[in-house]
Amino acid sequence: MQNRIKKVSRHITQNEGLIFEKSSPGKKAYKMPPLDVPEVDVKSVLGDSAREDLGHMPEVSEIEIIRHFTRLSTWNYAIDLGMYPLGSCTMKYNARVNEFVSRLEGIGGAHPYQPESLSQGVMQVMYDVAQCLIEITGMDTITLQPAAGAHGEMTGLLLIRAYLDAKGEARKKILIPDSAHGTNPATAAICGYEVENIKSDPVTGMVDIAGLERQVTEDVAALMLTNPNTLGVFDQHIHKVADVLHAKGAQLYMDGANMNALVGKTRPGDFGVDLMHLNLHKTFSTPHGGGGPGSGPVACKKHFEPFLPTPVLVSKDGKLHFDYDRPQSIGRVRMWYGNYGMFVRALAYILANGPDGLKQTTEDAVLNANYIRAKLQDVYDLPYKTPSMHEVIFSDRLQTQKGVKTGDIAKRLIDYGFHPYTTSFPLIVPGALMIEPTESESKEELDLFIDAMRSIAAEVEEDPQYVLDAPHDTRVGRMDEVGAARKPILRWNPK
């Protein structure tokens, strides 16, 4: 079966133990400059609070650290190696100029408490990226403070709650479609709301308007909607959805995880959304970094402005400053101003694209997803025939007849040199294969992916066990996850 694999060849990778296993007393990777002030006696300065020793902290040399992490790095898959088609994650190219500019001395070295008069440049970055994001979303105002998408959701719901409280309306419920990301219900819970699920239309995957009308009462604070939704489907009745909510005084919150399908083509603020978060680490190309940092600005309509987290960046008399005097604010959601370094990178991305580049980016993202759909729909089941935008969702219905599930196909895809797509999500599609190629893939890379997926579909027919046993070519095989959870080993211990 190996000759079917075109994208990768086997090669040697280095073995590497844990750093603690290399540690030996006396090895060093640092040298302190000479102390230029009088010495102190630690014991007399700190008394009983003085520390005796640092236990099993490692002692290694610099070359060992370089090799350690370089070796570890070669065990990872990455966008820089190839297509990373995780649905809903928007694994696009992360430009290196973004990294470069975020490390310029006046930016990377800026202390968050340095005087505003000596911070006008870093504040201007915040101001400029905020203006761009407001324009892109079609909203009136924004807070950059939330540190990630889920944190943005929390900020958004707190804004809704503060706005409704100010009107004297203590509403209890948040409506969430069954296709939503897990963070949505988790966020509603920590904001003190009851979660009520709404069912999607079984044919189109969109919000069922008749059902929504029944569920929206005076007790509903908001609907949290992802648009395009997690099926990659743009909800064509979006304005109707907004009308139904607004008629009962409820708000429309949009989870902006899928904003990569919309930038430059349509604006949530124009189709009825009251507030939304963006994931700068998705749509605006700040690196995922193995799981963060993210950044989750919340853009909103004017009626939320008094409630924004403090401080709010304002421009006055040609100077930027932070306004802390905001009596109706929901308070801080994070210290200082947010994951600032991500604003720098997002702005650099926007400048590299310009209006034409942003639009082309969105078009290419949608083109790529539809190309995959067209090329795979004869071998994988397409549960929703509704037009796809930036991602396409298949199911494993045809393959389960041979006992092969989405997770198995995903593992086999690894052997073909690709990172798996998102498996088993959204929950409304049993055995989902959720594929988001992003705009960053060339036709050649997409063709290799399509070829791999078709080849696996053929393997399922010919030799399903071979697929069930995948991956075959990785450093490590499938992990004993049950054992890991039953008896957790969460740190290294000396033998």
Added chain:
Amino acid sequence: MRYLPKSPSDREQMLAEIGVSSIDDLFACVPGEYRLSRMLDVPRQMAESEIVDQFRDYAARNAAGYASFLGAGAYQHYRPVIIDALVQRGEFLTSYTPYQAEIAQGTLQAIFEFQTMICELTGQEIANASMYDGSTGAAEAIMMSVRLTGRDETIIARSVHPEYREVVRTYGQHQGLVAHEVDFELASGRVDLKSLEAALTDKTASVVIQSPNFFGCIEDVDAIAEMVHKKGALLIVSIAEAISLGAVKPPSAADIVSMECQSYGVALSYGGPYCGVLATKEKFVRQMPGRLVGETTDTNGKRGFVLTLATREQHIRREKATSNICTNQALIALMCTVYLMVYGREGLKDLAYQNLAKAAYAAAEFGKAGEVLFAGTRTPRFNEFVLQTDDDPHDINRRLLEKKIMGGLPLKRWYPELGNAALWCVTEMNTRAEIDAAAATLNAGGASAHNRDKELVGQK
């Protein structure tokens, strides 16, 4: 557009394969009235050189080349160059959360090493893969204590970073959390134990202290732990200056440690991204928020690592999850991991020692122009101290800025009772020359009453 790998003919060919005549057909699903009929009003597409120029211009409009004595939750420490060399490897920078363990062992093993070192440093048994930062970490630690005890009140020391306390209020406001504050002793700068004892009730889920606290004073963690545990509550110790752990006894008596790891090789970057982390006892693991990496074996018995205990998390438990956190600060945790290996068991001690010595020297020098608070009771301090002066610290700082020195952080907006006080931070980055220059300005510019008094005493 230079990031897009397609030629016009590629696009044509793909559209043909899809069976549509133009790209607009693929956007037909967006109702016409909501389609944007104009270009976005954002700056035009720029060349890379123009982008670099623009950011150099932004960078030039900030403090550069200033000596800084600012700390207060964000610390200036030396960042070894190998940190950025390693974290900018594309395999770390451009990978996703390591759900697919077979092709993410690099990230997973690094997180496992991070968790291990955090345990060693904090004296706790387990640690998670990271939280957004120290402020949100403190809030998550409190909500964890509420779940663990079934109680819904917390007591936060006023000597905890004021911005951490603000974030805790925001997080707790709709989760039924009642947050009380307990004052510090004016003499020692530490938690007022009598007030704390009086505030503790059988509704108290947790007590939150910071050590070294916001004033740089090291709290008596063991004594507070004993008091808190007597009431069946949990002790949460927040650490903002993680370098202190090279010299200061770890808070082993705490039930949960919430630490900001920015000091471990993370750029100041105007306040973020930083790296929070929670560490705790093994028995509390099921209530821990955030990701955890565990050791296991593969089908051939080979050691490997996986994300584990996911049933606590939002993508499985949805509204019943321990937290809504998903994306955390993985790449920043990797920076910390590299940093901790560079300094290691001996270097972290040397580093902490230099911070102690420099801060002690500066306190002695600046103390000639004012009063170093909380010093009378022999309260141990790490690398920060509060200097009270006759002059408003804003005025002092204006004078210092003329000498290209950023002085201490004025405290009046949070602690009016301390009068003209500022929080000064001195790290291994501050040279003796900088300290002496700051001291000279402090002494020279409108000598304080303290100074004059001392001189008069001297004359007698």
